[in-house]
Amino acid sequence: xxxxxxxxxxxxxxxxxxxxxxxxxxxxxxxxxxxxxxxxxxxxxxxxxxxxxxxxxxxxxxxxxxxxxxxxxxxxxxxxxxxxxxxxxxxxxxxxxxxxxxxxxxxxxxxxxxxxxxxxxxxxxxxxxxxxxxxxxxxxxxxxxxxxxxxxxxxxxxxxxxxxxxxxxxxxxxxxxxxxxxxxxxxxxxxxxxxxxxxxxxxxxxxxxxxxxxxxxxxxxxxxxxxxxxxxxxxxxxxxxxxxxxxxxxxxxxxxxxxxxxxxxxxxxxxxxxxxxxxxxxxxxxxxxxxxxxxxxxxxxxxxxxxxxxxxxxxxxxxxxxxxxxxxxxxxxxxxxxxxxxxxxxxxxxxxxxxxxxxxxxxxxxxxxxxxx
Amino acid sequence: xxxxxxxxxxxxxxxxxxxxxxxxxxxxxxxxxxxxxxxxxxxxxxxxxxxxxxxxxxxxxxxxxxxxxxxxxxxxxxxxxxxxxxxxxxxxxxxxxxxxxxxxxxxxxxxxxxxxxxxxxxxxxxxxxxxxxxxxxxxxxxxxxxxxxxxxxxxxxxxxxxxxxxxxxxxxxxxxxxxxxxxxxxxxxxxxxxxxxxxxxxxxxxxxxxxxxxxxxxxxxxxxxxxxxxxxxxxxxxxxxxxxxxxxxxxxxxxxxxxxxxxxxxxxxxxxxxxxxxxxxxxxxxxxxxxxxxxxxxxxxxxxxxxxxxxxxxxxxxxxxxxxxxxxxxxxxxxxxxxxxxxxxxxxxxxxxxxxxxxxxxxxxxxxxxxxxxxxxxxxxxxxxxxxxxxxxxxxxxxxxxxxxxxxxxxxxxxxxxxxxxxxxxxxxxxxxxxxxxxxxxxxxxxxxxxxxxxxxxxxxxxxxxxxxxxxx
Numbered sequence: 001x002x003x004x005x006x007x008x009x010x011x012x013x014x015x016x017x018x019x020x021x022x023x024x025x026x027x028x029x030x031x032x033x034x035x036x037x038x039x040x041x042x043x044x045x046x047x048x049x050x051x052x053x054x055x056x057x058x059x060x061x062x063x064x065x066x067x068x069x070x071x072x073x074x075x076x077x078x079x080x081x082x083x084x085x086x087x088x089x090x091x092x093x094x095x096x097x098x099x100x101x102x103x104x105x106x107x108x109x110x111x112x113x114x115x116x117x118x119x120x121x122x123x124x125x126x127x128x129x130x131x132x133x134x135x136x137x138x139x140x141x142x143x144x145x146x147x148x149x150x151x152x153x154x155x156x157x158x159x160x161x162x163x164x165x166x167x168x169x170x171x172x173x174x175x176x177x178x179x180x181x182x183x184x185x186x187x188x189x190x191x192x193x194x195x196x197x198x199x200x201x202x203x204x205x206x207x208x209x210x211x212x213x214x215x216x217x218x219x220x221x222x223x224x225x226x227x228x229x230x231x232x233x234x235x236x237x238x239x240x241x242x243x244x245x246x247x248x249x250x251x252x253x254x255x256x257x258x259x260x261x262x263x264x265x266x267x268x269x270x271x272x273x274x275x276x277x278x279x280x281x282x283x284x285x286x287x288x289x290x291x292x293x294x295x296x297x298x299x300x301x302x303x304x305x306x307x308x309x310x311x312x313x314x315x316x317x318x319x320x321x322x323x324x325x326x327x328x329x330x331x332x333x334x335x336x337x338x339x340x341x342x343x344x345x346x347x348x349x350x351x352x353x354x355x356x357x358x359x360x361x362x363x364x365x366x367x368x369x370x371x372x373x
Numbered sequence: 374x375x376x377x378x379x380x381x382x383x384x385x386x387x388x389x390x391x392x393x394x395x396x397x398x399x400x401x402x403x404x405x406x407x408x409x410x411x412x413x414x415x416x417x418x419x420x421x422x423x424x425x426x427x428x429x430x431x432x433x434x435x436x437x438x439x440x441x442x443x444x445x446x447x448x449x450x451x452x453x454x455x456x457x458x459x460x461x462x463x464x465x466x467x468x469x470x471x472x473x474x475x476x477x478x479x480x481x482x483x484x485x486x487x488x489x490x491x492x493x494x495x496x497x498x499x500x501x502x503x504x505x506x507x508x509x510x511x512x513x514x515x516x517x518x519x520x521x522x523x524x525x526x527x528x529x530x531x532x533x534x535x536x537x538x539x540x541x542x543x544x545x546x547x548x549x550x551x552x553x554x555x556x557x558x559x560x561x562x563x564x565x566x567x568x569x570x571x572x573x574x575x576x577x578x579x580x581x582x583x584x585x586x587x588x589x590x591x592x593x594x595x596x597x598x599x600x601x602x603x604x605x606x607x608x609x610x611x612x613x614x615x616x617x618x619x620x621x622x623x624x625x626x627x628x629x630x631x632x633x634x635x636x637x638x639x640x641x642x643x644x645x646x647x648x649x650x651x652x653x654x655x656x657x658x659x660x661x662x663x664x665x666x667x668x669x670x671x672x673x674x675x676x677x678x679x680x681x682x683x684x685x686x687x688x689x690x691x692x693x694x695x696x697x698x699x700x701x702x703x704x705x706x707x708x709x710x711x712x713x714x715x716x717x718x719x720x721x722x723x724x725x726x727x728x729x730x731x732x733x734x735x736x737x738x739x740x741x742x743x744x745x746x747x748x749x750x751x752x753x754x755x756x757x758x759x760x761x762x763x764x765x766x767x768x769x770x771x772x773x774x775x776x777x778x779x780x781x782x783x784x785x786x787x788x789x790x791x792x793x794x795x796x797x798x799x800x801x802x803x804x805x806x807x808x809x810x811x812x813x814x815x816x817x818x819x820x821x822x823x824x825x826x827x828x829x830x831x832x833x834x835x836x837x838x839x840x841x842x843x844x845x846x
Contacts, residue, residue, distance in 0.1 A: 002561075002812075002815050003556075003557040003558045003560070003561035003562075004557040004561075006561040006564060006565075006819055007557050007560045007561050007564065009819065010564045010822075010826075011390070013823070013826070014382070014383065014386065014387050014390075015387055015391075017383055017830075018383040018384065018387040021383055021384075048418065049418055049419075051416070051417070051418065054415050054416065057380070058378065058379075058380045059837060061378075061379045061380045061383070061384060062379045062380075062833070062834060062836065062837040063837055065379055065383075065834045068834055071830060071831040071834040071835065072831070072834060072835045074827070074828070074831040075828075075831040075832050075834070075835040076835075078828055078831065082783050082784055083779065083780055083782065083783045084780050084781075085776075085780045086780070088583065104590075149776070149780070150775075150776070150779075151772045151773070151775040151776040151779075152776050153772065153773040153776055239835075
């Protein structure tokens, strides 16, 4: 009798889930993962024989599993209750901070990047009077080290910066100390690996100070909240987050500056921010409309100064601050830019070059061979 | 297809169960046969022919052996037995060992014979051993011949034990192939067994596997001693819970369909000697080698020298059965040597000592064996063993060790307890003490099984969680 009960109980359980799977409509997109889900693969003779159909069907079965997101959350809840503090992608840090785990440093890539950069820097130096600076942004795991789970291993970015300093002959400003001192303020998003506008502001202050210019003060800006439901990349890596979503702020200078933007040589806009992204998953792309190969910003500051910024996505929320100080800003993202950076620089009468990268990204980014071309 | 997948649990299994139990008895073998072929061909459609060939061949040999027995022609009997053994071993060697042999030839004679790069057909090491057990048993008269090819095909391809054992000898289920009685009692036992196996594999083995993978990729030259030990314990737990979990699932599924397979594991990590360990670890493999290699070679009956020789032969073969590479040969040899030493004097010595000494001695030797097993070249194993023994003041542990230890501590505790019979004994004592509340205990057991099942499902769904992060930093 008891045995019959168990048999029936489990048959019902399995059939319920299995029929539920068949009956629930097929979803095409997962906004949580920001990717397309596998649909029902077509049954074709050769795709069955090659095993492709089988593979796709397995992905289909898992991708379309009934209540998929809840199962995934259940898994994470179980992990956390087993005292796990990471899921291989992110740390579940203190005070609801999600902190991306670092990948091991690829030494070969490190050497390659340094070599490529040196080739480029030598060429730029031959042009004469151009100020070159690298502003290196620590990862969240470094700047907010005390938010990590206790003893959580990370890469020592301080050591990395020292190695960069000793192998590149330019002015290198690292933000580790500056940002670590402010680590109790809201300088990095909790659910994204990027810094907040405030974090970028501190970097801006530091940078202008170091190159002998005078930064605006926080009071010189109107600070306003443009979003309070930002869930970033770390959230997606975590797949379970019990804290509040992040807020996005803008710092608009009280003394208005006019500018117009040329994006990839064509699109002309008049705004540093793309509000359409505030309704999408990828809200950090609000800043400068995301990563673009080439952005040229001409401002109403007529001081004749032109700066070339070579950068990764950390710069996107930083650049708006610089528009208060330069006549012309040229922003190149080497990951998307396909042209000849040096040739471009020569034609443009640049006074300053700024590299703005995350520390690890600076030595691990795979697109730097563009500098040695 | 593997058991621990959404595809198997929620598509294949319900489909087969419904079909099987709705069909009249006489069609059930046929349904199992066809669904086993589907199960097998899912991953590797081409290799299904090898299995079918093996089925037809051994079926034919079995019938010929039986026929010549009836008309008393022992030479012909032996001839057909040899055909069967030769073909099975040829299949196995060709698919599993060709490249190993070629690369060794290339190494020794500095030749340049190109490798064949043959993909290993899933489960071939298991089903060739099973079909050989059939023909040998028919030859010896230990089991009756199977005249129905569908029934024989059902035995060879039976999906519960097809791809990772246990190695079910034909005589074990000869009766059940022809006439078995499915029942609620068996079904419910089968569910329990299957879910426990699923949990072992998905919740325990896979998780501790992550820790091992993590430590495996660290620089072994600077590995702190404690990290190295936690690493090799993790590997030991991973392989045990993975393999025994798979056997549990196989045995459980067998019960659901009315088969009683023999046990394959019996708390091997509780053993007090290596001799005992191998009576408790992968029992079906040990039995196979004992029945079909060790005893035919003469076992221990022809004097000490031949006895030791037989042990060594069996253990080299056992090693190479695990994989076509020298580290497995060495691994087998390693156990062969220890078993010989134990036979000569150590076993007697161990019996006189406290049990805990025997346990520590056994676990230590097993863990060392896993370092040979885990790395496919001997230099890496040697380096790892060095890391295990490199005790110096400033190299005991580091921050990373503390992190890994406390975030996996709970899991490790469960694994340690789960490797012993303590949980089972505990539950049995509760059952006998609260006999009058049997229904509550039964309900608790079901709730436990449901939780394990749901958590395992959650883990399986999560495996495809693959956030797309739309920009590279």
